[in-house]
Amino acid sequence: xxxxxxxxxxxxxxxxxxxxxxxxxxxxxxxxxxxxxxxxxxxxxxxxxxxxxxxxxxxxxxxxxxxxxxxxxxxxxxxxxxxxxxxxxxxxxxxxxxxxxxxxxxxxxxxxxxxxxxxxxxxxxxxxxxxxxxxxxxxxxxxxxxxxxxxxxxxxxxxxxxxxxxxxxxxxxxxxxxxxxxxxxxxxxxxxxxxxxxxxxxxxxxxxxxxxxxxxxxxxxxxxxxxxxxxxxxxxxxxxxxxxxxxx
Amino acid sequence: xxxxxxxxxxxxxxxxxxxxxxxxxxxxxxxxxxxxxxxxxxxxxxxxxxxxxxxxxxxxxxxxxxxxxxxxxxxxxxxxxxxxxxxxxxxxxxxxxxxxxxxxxxxxxxxxxxxxxxxxxxxxxxxxxxxxxxxxxxxxxxxxxxxxxxxxxxxxxxxxxxxxxxxxxxxxxxxxxxxxxxxxxxxxxxxxxxxxxxxxxxxxxxxxxxxxxxxxxxxxxxxxxxxxxxxxxxxxxxxxxxxxxxxx
DNA sequence: GCCCATCTTTGACGCAGATCAACCTTTGTC
DNA sequence: GACAAAGGTTGATCTGCGTCAAAGATGGGC
Numbered sequence: 001x002x003x004x005x006x007x008x009x010x011x012x013x014x015x016x017x018x019x020x021x022x023x024x025x026x027x028x029x030x031x032x033x034x035x036x037x038x039x040x041x042x043x044x045x046x047x048x049x050x051x052x053x054x055x056x057x058x059x060x061x062x063x064x065x066x067x068x069x070x071x072x073x074x075x076x077x078x079x080x081x082x083x084x085x086x087x088x089x090x091x092x093x094x095x096x097x098x099x100x101x102x103x104x105x106x107x108x109x110x111x112x113x114x115x116x117x118x119x120x121x122x123x124x125x126x127x128x129x130x131x132x133x134x135x136x137x138x139x140x141x142x143x144x145x146x147x148x149x150x151x152x153x154x155x156x157x158x159x160x161x162x163x164x165x166x167x168x169x170x171x172x173x174x175x176x177x178x179x180x181x182x183x184x185x186x187x188x189x190x191x192x193x194x195x196x197x198x199x200x201x202x203x204x205x206x207x208x209x210x211x212x213x214x215x216x217x218x219x220x221x222x223x224x225x226x227x228x229x230x231x232x233x234x235x236x237x238x239x240x241x242x243x244x245x246x247x248x
Numbered sequence: 249x250x251x252x253x254x255x256x257x258x259x260x261x262x263x264x265x266x267x268x269x270x271x272x273x274x275x276x277x278x279x280x281x282x283x284x285x286x287x288x289x290x291x292x293x294x295x296x297x298x299x300x301x302x303x304x305x306x307x308x309x310x311x312x313x314x315x316x317x318x319x320x321x322x323x324x325x326x327x328x329x330x331x332x333x334x335x336x337x338x339x340x341x342x343x344x345x346x347x348x349x350x351x352x353x354x355x356x357x358x359x360x361x362x363x364x365x366x367x368x369x370x371x372x373x374x375x376x377x378x379x380x381x382x383x384x385x386x387x388x389x390x391x392x393x394x395x396x397x398x399x400x401x402x403x404x405x406x407x408x409x410x411x412x413x414x415x416x417x418x419x420x421x422x423x424x425x426x427x428x429x430x431x432x433x434x435x436x437x438x439x440x441x442x443x444x445x446x447x448x449x450x451x452x453x454x455x456x457x458x459x460x461x462x463x464x465x466x467x468x469x470x471x472x473x474x475x476x477x478x479x480x481x482x483x484x485x486x487x488x489x490x491x492x493x494x495x496x
Numbered sequence: 497g498c499c500c501a502t503c504t505t506t507g508a509c510g511c512a513g514a515t516c517a518a519c520c521t522t523t524g525t526c
Numbered sequence: 527g528a529c530a531a532a533g534g535t536t537g538a539t540c541t542g543c544g545t546c547a548a549a550g551a552t553g554g555g556c
Contacts, residue, residue, distance in 0.1 A: 072397045074487050080400040082393035093386055100390060127375060134382045138341055141385060142348060144392040145330035149320045151399035151449025152328040156543065191504065199400025201544055206505055223504065223551080241324055404513065439534060452513055454535055471521085471534060 016112070021088035022062040023136065026128040034126075038118040044068075044105035050091070057099045060092030060114040066109025067188045070101040071196060078183055081196040083140070086170065090136055095119045107188060151199045159198040160208040161237035164218065168228055183228040212237065264360070269336035270310040271384065274376040284376075292316075292353035299435070305347045308340030309362040312313065314357025315436045318349040319444060331388070334418065338384055342368045355436060399447045401455040402487055407446040407490040408456040409485035412466065416476055431476040 013019060013032045041064070044050055050068060051057055063085050070083030082101060085091060091103060091111065107112055122128050150162050171185040187194075191209075195202040212218050217237055219227040228234050235241075261267055261280045270371055272283055289312070292298055298316060299305060311333050318331030330349060333339060339351060339359065371377050419433040435442075439457075440457050443450040460466050467475040476482050483489075 070393075072393065074397070074401065075489065076487070078401045078487075080397040080509070084397050095383075101393070130375070130382060132379060133344075134378060134385065137382065137385045137389060141389050141392060143347070144389060144396065145318075145320065146391065147330040148330050148396060148399055149322070151396055153322065153326045190502090202504080202508085203545085204281070204543060207543090239324070241323065438532090449514060450516080450534080451536085456511090458535070 016064065018062060018064055018088040018112075022112070023090050023129060023133050024062075026132045027126070029129070031034065031128060032128055034122060035114065036115050038122070040113055042111050043111055044109045044111070046107050046109075047104050050103040050105060050111070051099045053099050053102050055099050056097060057111070058116050060094060060116055060119055061091070061111045061113035063087050063089050063091065064110040064112050066105060066107045068103055069193065069196075070103055072101055079196055081193065082144075084197065089140075090133065092116070094123055095135075098160055106190075106193060145243060156198075156200055156204050156208050157211065158239045159200060160194070160205065160212060161217070161234055162240070163194060163198060164212075164226065165231070165234050165238050165240070166248050168226075168231065168234070183231055185226055187224045187226060192248055210244060265334040265411050266310060266311065266312055266335070266360075270360070271338050271377060271381050272310075274380045275374070277378070279374055279376060282363070282370060286362050288361055288369070290359050290361055292357045292359070294353060294357075296353050296420075298351040298353060298359070299347045301347055301350050303347050304345060305340055306364050308338070308342060308364055308367055309359045309361035310359050311335050311337050311339065312358040314353060314355045316351055316353050316357055317441065317444075318351055320349055327444050328447060329441065330392075332445065337388075338381065340364070342371055342381075354441060376476060404446075404448055404452050404456050405459065405485065406444070406487045408453065408460060409465070409482055410488070411442060411446060412460075412474065413479070413482050413486050413488070416474075416479065416482070431479055433474055435472045435474060 001225075013024070013036060021027070024032060027035065033177065044066070053072070063134075065087055068082050068085040068091070070085065071079050071081045073079045073243075085103075092102070094116070123133070150159055154162060167181045167187065168185055172183060191202045191205045194200075195205045198205070209218075209220070213220050214228070217233055219229065221227070261272070261284060267273070272280060290309075290379065292314070301320070313335055316333040316339070317329050318333065319327050319329045321327045331337075333351075341348070342364070355375065373379070382416050398407055402410060415435065416431045416433055420431060424427075439450045439453045442448075443453045446453070457466075457468070464477070465481055467477065469475070
């Protein structure tokens with residue numbers, strides 16, 4: 001099973017879909033060659049746990065394809081998603097022995113992993129890696145702070161609209177050109193995962209999605225396929241400034 | 249007025265109270281000497297705004313003494329605190345032209361500032377600075393994620409207990425030794441600022457503090473002076489694992 | 497085709513926390 | 527010492543979202 005998956009994995013960094021956005025983005029070819037000697041790919045199936053909080057973590061790595069979530073749990077079972085990991089996002093923290101959060105693949109996923117110790121050693125002598133990791137971490141911190149505003153101050157309807165606009169914007173940044181016209185995408189999360197993201201219950205998520213559909217803010221085909229006819233309208237519903245450009 | 253304050257400012261990095269925890273923590277003396285040429289101190293009074301979100305930001309720097317907050321505002325006036333800046337914390341983002349958040353001094357505060365451009369240039373050739381900034385940013389990201397769990401999933405009472413335990417723990421980490429016995433500290437925030445931190449209203453903050461006092465979890469003298477007779481009890485009220493060590 | 501598991505929707509009801517309002521305490525100014 | 531302003535407390539009421547419950551899609555396995 002793992003062998004089968006391995007056959008379809010990328011072999012060469014030159015072919016890698018995240019070559020220019022991941023932690024290796026700034027590396028020169030000689031640096032890539034060194035990274036290549038400590039890297040290996042791992043595949044995960046949808047629903048599979050990558051690592052549990054508290055477990056020893058002897059690798060770090062990048063999401064190559066698919067989506068994973070970072071979640072934090074309380075003893076009584078309440079759970080809050082604290083990170084949504086998309087292709088090129090980095091997993092793990094150099095210098096840390098154990099995982100701080102549960103990491104779960106929500107779709108089939110492929111990771112490009114590095115053994116932690118060699119990666120740390122290489123980072124110490126390769127500014128290009130450390131620089132890129134700093135930049136990515138600062139971006140994540142900004143995203144976390146945006147998310148805090150959503151969690152702390154927005155209504156359920158605004159929360160849903162915010163999540164939809166985040167997903168829509170990300171999809172737009174992947175597909176080239178075409179700023180105009182309706183945005184179309186598939187939700188990569190179940191209602192329950194959306195609830196964990198937004199600090200809501202899954203029932204409230206379902207109700208608010210229905211309400212946004214009823215009000216024409218979104219169009220649904222099936223449960224996951226979403227069309228946004230007017231992105232500015234969605235932004236207004238999210239409580240965000242609508243004058244910001246639609247693309248980052 | 250500013251001149252008066254300037255007279256009491258530290259002059260030499262050797263005397264600096266945050267020398268070993270700030271972004272310069274790992275610098276050698278020659279690196280410090282270079283930093284010294286681009287640094288200057290600024291004082292702020294309690295309540296004074298350091299910078300508004302969106303303003304041009306031509307410096308970065310560290311909080312030396314006092315406390316500042318990072319807050320994000322929606323157009324309709326709802327606000328969420330997204331950062332609590334204590335001595336040694338870093339303000340600003342290298343490579344970014346404008347401030348992303350409002351920065352406000354909540355107590356009298358002194359900052360050690362660096363002009364942004366020279367700082368960026370120096371960072372590019374001084375791994376000790378970049379390394380330390382990465383480490384601090386990763387710590388902040390962890391703190392932000394912990395905070396997301398608080399905002400998304402905890403009750404008002406748990407939120408207050410969480411905030412108190414964060415402040416208590418920080419004070420403990422500053423004052424040496426003495427793990428046992430009651431913890432005593434002053435709240436550095438108004439009820440309104442606590443509400444902004446926790447995604448609550450100030451009335452709810454006030455009520456929950458009264459409730460924790462009535463239940464003996466905390467003892468209040470005046471409105472700001474807090475005694476925590478049993479820290480594990482407070483941790484339980486916060487919904488946290490109480491088996492984690494009391495100090496980081 | 498049928499069954500079962502998973503995901504989702506919708507309804508009825510209750511409660512935690514928001515809102516609105518009044519009043520208290522402390523501090524600084526004249 | 528009177529006053530005002532800022533911060534804080536407490537009460538009454540309202541409401542958005544959680545909780546509990548039931549039932550409707552959808553898809554995979556046999």
